[in-house]
Amino acid sequence: MLEFALEVRRGSFHLQVDCHFASEWTVIFGPSGAGKSTLLRYLAGLDLPDRGNIALDGHALTDSARRIHLKPGHRKTALVAQQPALFPHMSVAANVGYGLAGLNRGRRAERIEEMLTLVDAANLEHRHPHDLSGGEAQRVALARALAPLPRLLLLDEPFSALDGAASDALLARLQAWLRGRNVQTILVTHDATDAYASGAEVALMREGRVVAIGPPEIALSAERQRIIERLGRGIERN
Amino acid sequence: MDWQALALTLRLATITTAILLVLSIPLSALLVLGRSRWLAVLEALATLPLVLPPTVLGFFLLVLLGPRTAIGRGVTALLGHPLAFSFSGLVVGSVIYSLPFAVQPLVAGFAAVEPALVDAARLLGANPFRIVFTLFVPLARRSLLAAAVLSFLHTVGEFGVVLMLGGDIPGATRTLSILLYNQVENFDYASANRTASILLTLSVVALAAIYSGNRKRRGSHA
Numbered sequence: 371m372l373e374f375a376l377e378v379r380r381g382s383f384h385l386q387v388d389c390h391f392a393s394e395w396t397v398i399f400g401p402s403g404a405g406k407s408t409l410l411r412y413l414a415g416l417d418l419p420d421r422g423n424i425a426l427d428g429h430a431l432t433d434s435a436r437r438i439h440l441k442p443g444h445r446k447t448a449l450v451a452q453q454p455a456l457f458p459h460m461s462v463a464a465n466v467g468y469g470l471a472g473l474n475r476g477r478r479a480e481r482i483e484e485m486l487t488l489v490d491a492a493n494l495e496h497r498h499p500h501d502l503s504g505g506e507a508q509r510v511a512l513a514r515a516l517a518p519l520p521r522l523l524l525l526d527e528p529f530s531a532l533d534g535a536a537s538d539a540l541l542a543r544l545q546a547w548l549r550g551r552n553v554q555t556i557l558v559t560h561d562a563t564d565a566y567a568s569g570a571e572v573a574l575m576r577e578g579r580v581v582a583i584g585p586p587e588i589a590l591s592a593e594r595q596r597i598i599e600r601l602g603r604g605i606e607r608n
Numbered sequence: 609m610d611w612q613a614l615a616l617t618l619r620l621a622t623i624t625t626a627i628l629l630v631l632s633i634p635l636s637a638l639l640v641l642g643r644s645r646w647l648a649v650l651e652a653l654a655t656l657p658l659v660l661p662p663t664v665l666g667f668f669l670l671v672l673l674g675p676r677t678a679i680g681r682g683v684t685a686l687l688g689h690p691l692a693f694s695f696s697g698l699v700v701g702s703v704i705y706s707l708p709f710a711v712q713p714l715v716a717g718f719a720a721v722e723p724a725l726v727d728a729a730r731l732l733g734a735n736p737f738r739i740v741f742t743l744f745v746p747l748a749r750r751s752l753l754a755a756a757v758l759s760f761l762h763t764v765g766e767f768g769v770v771l772m773l774g775g776d777i778p779g780a781t782r783t784l785s786i787l788l789y790n791q792v793e794n795f796d797y798a799s800a801n802r803t804a805s806i807l808l809t810l811s812v813v814a815l816a817a818i819y820s821g822n823r824k825r826r827g828s829h830a
Contacts, residue, residue, distance in 0.1 A: 416727055443733025455724035459746050468742075469732030511728075518732065 372522060372554060376412055376422035385409065385419075385578040391556065393571035394549065398558045399590065400575035406558040407451070409575070410524045413556070414449040415442040426522055426554075443469075448520035450528040454511035456499040462486070462510050463495045469518040485513035488547055489540065504531030509540070516547075523548065525557040562590055609802060612779055613787040620695070620783060621763040624702040628710040628759045629752070631703070636714035637740045641726070651715075658708040666772025669701050673773075693775050698783075701773040702763045709758040717751025718744045750821065757814045764810055 375388040385405045398406050411417045413424060415431060423433040430438050431445045456465050463482050470478045486492045489509040499507060508531050515523070529537040548555055557570075572589040574582040582589040639651050657665055673691040674680045684690045691697035721744055729739050745752060767785040774781030776790065784803055791800035 414731060416730065442727075442730040447731075449727075449731055451724070453724055455722065455728045457725060457728070457743065468729070468734070471733065471738075514728075514732070 371428075372413070372424070372426055372556070374413065374422065374424040376409070376419045376424070378408070378412065378417075378419045378422075383408075383578060385412075387578075387580050389573065389580050389583060391554070391571065391573070394552075394554055395545065395570035396554075396556045397570050397572045397586075398556060398575055398580075399562060399572055400560065402560060404575040405578040406560075406575055407526050408578075410449060410526050410556070410558060413522070414447050414524055415440060415445050416449075446521040447524065448515035448518070448522070449524040449526065450508075450512050450515045451526045452528065452530050454499075454504075454507040456502075456507055456510060456514070458499050460498075461495070462491070462497050462499070462502070465499070465510060466514045466517050468514065481517055482513075485517045486510075488516070488543065489513045490543075505533075505536065508532065512540075512544070519551065519553075521553060523553050523555045525555065527559055566590070609799075610782075610784075610787050613782050613784050613803075614806065616695070616779065616781075617764055617783040617785075620698055620702060621760045623699055624706060624763045625710075625756055625760045627699070627703050628706060629756060632707070632710035632714050632755060633740060633745065633752075636711050636718050637736065637744055639711075639715050640718040640744075641736055641739070654711045655708050657705050658712075662705060662766065662768025663772055665705055666701060666769040669697075669704065669769070669773050673697060673700070692773060693777060693781060695774075695780050698770060698774045698781055701769045702766060705766055705769045706759045706762045709762045710755040713751045713754040713758065714748065717748030717754075720751075721747050753821070754818055757818050761811050761814055765807060 371390060371392045373390040376385060378385040383405065385408055387409060398409070400406050408417075412419050412422075412432075418439055419432065419434065421434050423435070424431045425433075426446070430436065431447070432439050456462075457468065460468070463486075466482045466485050467478050470481055473481065482495070483492065486495060489512050491506060491509040491513060494502065494506055494510060499510075502510065508528055512528060529540065532540065545555075566586050570586075571584065572582075572586045573580050574589050635650075635654065639647055639654075670692055671677065672679055673683060675684065675690065680690065680692075687696065691700060725743055725747075726739060729743055734742065764783075765785060766783075767789065770781065770783050770786055771789075774783075774786075776782050776786050782790075784807055788800055788803040788807070791797075791803060
């Protein structure tokens with residue numbers, strides 16, 4: 371279970387959240403600028419909040435009152451952003467193996483193969499990032515993030531370069547793997563269909579705050595109504 | 609031709625460049641990755657030799673390394689001789705004098721590495737040392753080459769610091785630029801012309817090598 375209460379002020383932006391995600395798969399939905407990606411950066415430990423705490427399964431990752439802040443690589447947390455950020459001078463295999471410095475050569479090779487197979491990119495092992503399409507790069511970035519076997523996976527619109535069918539297939543395979551490994555996942559999206567498709571708990575964010583949380587039909591009821599009305603207007607026009 | 613002065617100059621420039629690279633890579637990485645407000649002071653100090661007249665720097669070093677200060681006395685006790693008016697003293701002076709020529713290109717090169725790559729490495733457990741040697745150094749290798757060449761050439765051509773700190777001792781502190789000064793003072797323009805030509809050729813060849821590399825890279829991206 372992920373529990374967090376954070377407060378951050380950066381210029382005119384104010385992030386203030388206090389909630390816990392118990393579901394194994396949570397979708398954070400909200401418009402651009404709501405603070406979704408910013409929240410993920412704090413959860414991943416890349417930035418330090420002004421005040422607050424983050425705990426995963428009862429273990430403190432950040433606690434400003436107790437001056438605790440585990441470094442990003444020591445939180446068992448992975449973050450995959452929309453921009454794959456693959457290391458351009460390394461092969462795909464070296465990218466995926468970057469976070470496996472503690473494993474011996476044999477186990478590292480096994481893990482790289484397992485991860486690339488999971489994301490359906492085993493044939494890309496010897497390629498370099500500049501030879502990959504946007505979708506392939508996103509698959510490799512996902513494999514790289516999963517390779518150290520995190521406990522918490524943060525996904526920031528990571529499948530934007532994949533077409534609908536490829537994205538759905540990858541998501542289904544990924545969800546099964548994550549369930550088997552007991553990895554809690556948080557997916558950020560501004561697409562309501564993603565939130566409905568996953569059938570997960572949904573947190574609705576607006577202007578730096580979580581304003582609703584629950585199953586999609588409750589948390590996104592207003593959004594659902596907006597989409598239906600918009601579709602209705604489109605049908606009437608035609 | 610004074611081969612002794614040429615050899616001494618090349619030895620001084622090579623040792624200085626090697627020391628500067630060892631010092632400047634972590635220093636530049638700290639300036640790029642660090643978040644402390646005190647780093648602005650450190651960056652200013654690392655840039656200071658760029659704007660300070662070399663004679664001023666040479667004078668302060670001469671005083672600092674002399675017998676009037678605790679540092680100077682300590683170094684003398686440690687080495688068995690004062691650093692001033694010795695080859696070792698020239699190395700210390702050259703490292704300080706050429707520091708900005710190594711740090712500036714490296715800071716620019718390291719800062720040009722996408723922050724998203726650094727974040728990805730941090731998330732995968734890389735410590736600053738690993739980030740520097742697996743990301744910064746390979747991705748900023750042109751900056752590394754520029755830092756090495758500029759440091760080398762700047763040391764080859766230095767005059768004020770060498771004169772103040774080292775004087776003019778053949779085989780110990782007489783570099784090509786000091787030799788050139790002596791030759792002109794003695795109205796030996798033929799020898800001065802040869803010495804100046806060597807300094808000019810060294811600079812042109814090294815800079816042309818850097819810029820041809822940059823042009824090739826720009827061409828391959830076009």
